[in-house]
Structures are given as structure tokens and as C-alpha cells.
Amino acid sequence: MSDLADNRIGDVGLGALAPPLLRLASLKVLNLSHDRIGNTGILSLVGPPPELEGADGPELNPMLSKLKRLLLNFTQVTDAGCVTLTLAITSNRMPALRELSMRGSAATNSARDALHEALLRSVASRPYFLDARMKLK
DSSP states (O other): OOOOOSSSOOHHHHHHHHHHTTTTOOEEEEOTTTTTOOOHHHHHHHHHOOOSSSSTTTOOOHHHHHEEEETTTTTOOHHHHHHHHHHHHHTTSSTOOOEEOOTSSSSHHHHHHHHHHHHHHHTTTTTSSOOOOOOOO
């Protein structure tokens, strides 16, 4: 588990931390709650949408392949960040993810609902069904 909550990490800080975090192949929980990260920070963590990548397709980040819990409570992530996370989930960048918590984030309920649905569909499509949880409020 990497608990980086309450450290005043912003987008620039997460951009600097992302490369070493992505090398932690066994990381299963990442807590960024109560930090100042927003949409740019999320993009630095999960990478660009697949349509913006090279012809070879997305490379699976070692850290993201085992990440089960991503905690983004009380961050500055908005609807655009939810879209980035949804694309990361639907393009299988976080194949083990089963819990995504965004209580108190800047995103609207409709954006968080769409993200929640993407996570539920991803979990349900796996060979084994995991309990997907998402705390929205």
C-alpha cells in the first residue's frame, strides 16, 4: 500500500511521483485522498487515452496491472478526470481494480456514476467476479 494522503500533493507533484510509482509492480492500494491532485495528475498516473497513443497500442503499466484500490477522496478531480479514469478502465489499464473511492471530489454525480458503471462492467467481465465498490458520497 502506498498511502500518500494528506501530503498536499498536486498535479506537478503527482507527475514527478508517477514514474517511480509505476515501477512498483506489487502495489495494490494507492491512497491520494485529501491531496490537491486534479485532472492533470490523473492523466500522469494512468496515461493518455488510447486514441492518443502510438500505433502499437497502450503499454500496460506494471503498477496499474495489480492495483486493486484507488482512493481519490476529497481531491480536485473533475468530470474530465473521471473521463480519463473511465478510459483507463475500459482500455484495461487497471485490470485488477475493484474499488475506486471519490467521496468529496470536484466531479459531478453524473460523471462519478458513469465511472462507477465502467468499473462495474469491467469487474463483471473478468473471468472471476470481484465485488466492485465505489464510494460516491
